[in-house]
Amino acid sequence: MAKVKSKVATRPKRADAQRNLDALLEAAKAVFMASGVDAPVREIATKAGVGLGTVYRHFPQRYDLVAAVLRREVDAVAAAARKASEDLEPLEALTSWLRRFTRFVATKRGLATALHSGDPAFASMPAYFEEHVGPALKSLLGEAAAAGAIRRDVDPNDLLRAVSNLSSSDEAHSQRMVALLIDGLRFGASAAPATRSKESPSDISRKLV
Amino acid sequence: MAKVKSKVATRPKRADAQRNLDALLEAAKAVFMASGVDAPVREIATKAGVGLGTVYRHFPQRYDLVAAVLRREVDAVAAAARKASEDLEPLEALTSWLRRFTRFVATKRGLATALHSGDPAFASMPAYFEEHVGPALKSLLGEAAAAGAIRRDVDPNDLLRAVSNLSSSDEAHSQRMVALLIDGLRFGASAAPATRSKESPSDISRKLV
DNA sequence: TGACAAACGGAACAACGTTCCGCATAACTG
DNA sequence: CAGTTATGCGGAACGTTGTTCCGTTTGTCA
Known part of the structure; x- marks a missing residue:
């Protein structure tokens, strides 16, 4: 061996x-x-x-090149998730990183577009996403759930794909919708074992008119 | 005149x-x-x-043809929203129609892709969406909010775009994420003036593992 | 240094979006 | 019904793109 x-x-x-x-x-x-x-x-x-x-x-194929470039950047974002997990409290680490991730996807204009194009060259990209970013997000979710801040029944990969899809060229809009998703996460949070901030929509989603 | x-x-x-x-x-x-x-x-x-x-x-332009076809279908979905508003109770009308809308977008594979492509020919499509489907969704939201089922601070067009973006080729996934969004809506619901079903995540989002 | 495989460069091909213009024909006129 | 006109038609032709192909160059090893 x-x-x-x-x-x-x-x-x-x-x-x-x-x-x-x-x-x-x-x-x-x-x-x-x-x-x-x-x-x-x-x-x-x-x-x-x-x-x-x-x-x-x-x-x-042309898209193999796109995929290769993409993989590099994905690695960087995954690293950021691990760092947030170390530096911040559970719920803030989660929301903070999701914001960063949203910005990341929004920046790469046309990238999500290419991903959804159904081209076979991209068939492996969701898997790559899940394998590299998924675990990082999973631990963020786990820690937040352990703190009683969010519900426990959310699959990291589901959430990952959702955020990816949500990200459009209008970053402000993306951020608002992701905030809404986060509130969705918090909706079913079980009784908090630890201190729990007053139950209220997140700051960002409050800005919705 | x-x-x-x-x-x-x-x-x-x-x-x-x-x-x-x-x-x-x-x-x-x-x-x-x-x-x-x-x-x-x-x-x-x-x-x-x-x-x-x-x-x-x-x-x-090539995309003008795509847009023309799209407009036709959008009209049909808008009509469905008005019908749901008449036939069902507020919260169910809302969730039911959002499900249908999700299915609609998921079916048109590559359509959302084209929308986000940034092509100028599609510049007017979001506006068309908002003008035709927006009002219909707005009344659905308004009725649900009046019933105390959801929060009041959500912009119909924001939600519309979010759902459009969420819809990927995997319809099951899309439906789960939309359900999560709906729970996000319900998160901040004010004290219900009328009967309010026991506070719990929606049926669909429950199926998350 | 000489030989060989690995890697290179760019001409050439196919498919596509789009433009152009000579020809056909529906709509009006008498 | 025949003549006139502008509206609309068809498809050849152009430019751009992804991709293939092959003669030539170049790194590596004996």
């Missing part, structure tokens, strides 16, 4: 290949930020200083 | 033009159902038995 990552005498990756791959990911990230995920592949190739063929060898 | 719809001696629309327009809308609806909103324009033109030029005269 020692050589799980065996390479069995296969040649190591060429240096230029790795260099181009990095350049591609970086260029793609920049272009996606600037022009959205529908930006032409040629534009990315040019920005990365490589040919079209190079792009398609590393990423057989 | 009699001749608001004046035509001032302009020729009436040609019969074949009207015929082709109807055929186009019908063909587009069928194709969108079968292949999604990304179906090629040529396919629709062929199915409608018209040339490409005809399509683009009636609908200058």
Whole structure:
């Protein structure tokens, strides 16, 4: 069980290949930020200083490139969840992180769009979301539930997808609706074992007119 | 104020033009159902038995055709809201219609996708949604609030957009999340003036594991 | 250094949205 | 009913995009 990552005498990756791959990911990230995920592949190739063929060898389909860039950012958000869990109290850690996550998705315009496009290249993305962000959110939920702040019957992945879907280009709107979801979570909270702030809608959702 | 719809001696629309327009809308609806909103324009033109030029005269941009088809269906859903308001009690009318609306959006795969694409041709669609479905939902909310079943501080259009965004291809998931939203609505409900069912999460959201 | 596979670049292809314009024809006129 | 006109029609043609293909370059190892 020692050589799980065996390479069995296969040649190591060429240096230029790795260099181009990095350049591609970086260029793609920049272009996606600037022009959205529908930006032409040629534009990315040019920005990365490589040919079209190079792009398609590393990423057989256009969306594979999008997915690769996305995965990177997902990892960052997952890390943020773990950090919030350490730095803040349960309910605040949860709401704070959900706000951050909402902002994250809202920023990546067209990304959620691409996710829902039904393209097979994205079939694995929800799973990736769930595997990486899910556990982090699950612990946030668990801690909040243990504190009696929210109900216990909510599946992290369900909530994750819901927030993702809620996020539109209008961030203020997204935040209000997520706040409403949070109140939905608190609705069924069992009798609090610990101190429980006066029962009232969250600050944000209060701003609803 | 009699001749608001004046035509001032302009020729009436040609019969074949009207015929082709109807055929186009019908063909587009069928194709969108079968292949999604990304179906090629040529396919629709062929199915409608018209040339490409005809399509683009009636609908200058591809998305104008999508929007036209969408508007038709929106009208139908708005009508359903008014009917629910008449046939059912306030809270049930609201939840029942939201369920139907969720199903509606979930069915139109790729439609929400197109809406969020940021294309200028869709700029007016949210407004259309709000103008036609908004008032209907507003009365549903108002009646439920009057009955003390839900809080009063929720904007119909906010909720409408939220539900639209929530609807993904997985209808079961969408329904659960909408149920959660509904519980969010009920969270801040003021003291009930009338009979109030025992305070508990809605049936649907109970099924969350 | 020489040989070989890995990786490269960009021309070429197919599919799509959209434009354009010569031709057909419905609607009016006498 | 025949003539006139503007409205509407069809589909070839253009530009952009995703993707494929293959001759050429280049890193790696003996």
